[in-house]
Amino acid sequence: MTTIYEVHFGILNVGELPSEVSEVADDWETTFKGKRSKVLANLQRVIADESDYNEKIVNRSNSGYEDFLGSTHPRLNEIKLKRAVKMPARASDYITNRNAAFEEGGAFESGVTNNKSAFANNVKVTLRVVGDKDKIWGAVPKLRLCLAGKKSLLEEMLNDTYDHLITSTDLKAFFKSNRTIPAIVAVVNKALTMIAYAVDAGYDDVWITNNIANVYNTELANYVNANMVNADLDASACSITIEKDATTGRWGVKVVEATA
Numbered sequence: 237m238t239t240i241y242e243v244h245f246g247i248l249n250v251g252e253l254p255s256e257v258s259e260v261a262d263d264w265e266t267t268f269k270g271k272r273s274k275v276l277a278n279l280q281r282v283i284a285d286e287s288d289y290n291e292k293i294v295n296r297s298n299s300g301y302e303d304f305l306g307s308t309h310p311r312l313n314e315i316k317l318k319r320a321v322k323m324p325a326r327a328s329d330y331i332t333n334r335n336a337a338f339e340e341g342g343a344f345e346s347g348v349t350n351n352k353s354a355f356a357n358n359v360k361v362t363l364r365v366v367g368d369k370d371k372i373w374g375a376v377p378k379l380r381l382c383l384a385g386k387k388s389l390l391e392e393m394l395n396d397t398y399d400h401l402i403t404s405t406d407l408k409a410f411f412k413s414n415r416t417i418p419a420i421v422a423v424v425n426k427a428l429t430m431i432a433y434a435v436d437a438g439y440d441d442v443w444i445t446n447n448i449a450n451v452y453n454t455e456l457a458n459y460v461n462a463n464m465v466n467a468d469l470d471a472s473a474c475s476i477t478i479e480k481d482a483t484t485g486r487w488g489v490k491v492v493e494a495t496a
Contacts, residue, residue: 245375246486
């Protein structure tokens, strides 16, 4: 067995994102607030009056509760009866409070502002994993190029700070069919996004390994077999794994290609 390509693509740290990232949250706030009248008009179209409220919220939510609890739940009828008795009385309050919330400077606009920070944090996690294909390239798009065998283009995008190129003899298309790549990319994207949140939340490497990496590595391993891997490669010696790189000190995705 000869390893011909081995690389680890790491997750970026928040401080490595371009300063322009802050503009994304500002644009989101401005755009979302600008949709206030349109959102209210759509809500009023769907639930125009108290009759609509009873039909589309009370009755449908009771049906949903039955699906959720199961028809054999011992308290199903009691719960549905309680909801059927109490919820219609709230119809008038719903209409009044909804319209007031969407007045200029109302609860809708203040809610957008209050959630701006949370939105910005979510965007930053996405950019740390995916990038924006302009100023930064995250692990996910680099993985796509790697699996497609685009060696020259891929290596132009590597960054020694958060990527670790271990072996660069040759790079072949990893799979027999390129249709497999989107599935792998989707799995890795989910895994690295989860890890970025976990790192930010203060979880240690052992916890991340046991609760995230091992779970997604089991899923990824199902794709790396002789039936799916490029026949020019030794499937038994190839791998795609979620792991932490000792050199960069970062979590990310590692790809190993080997020939017999």
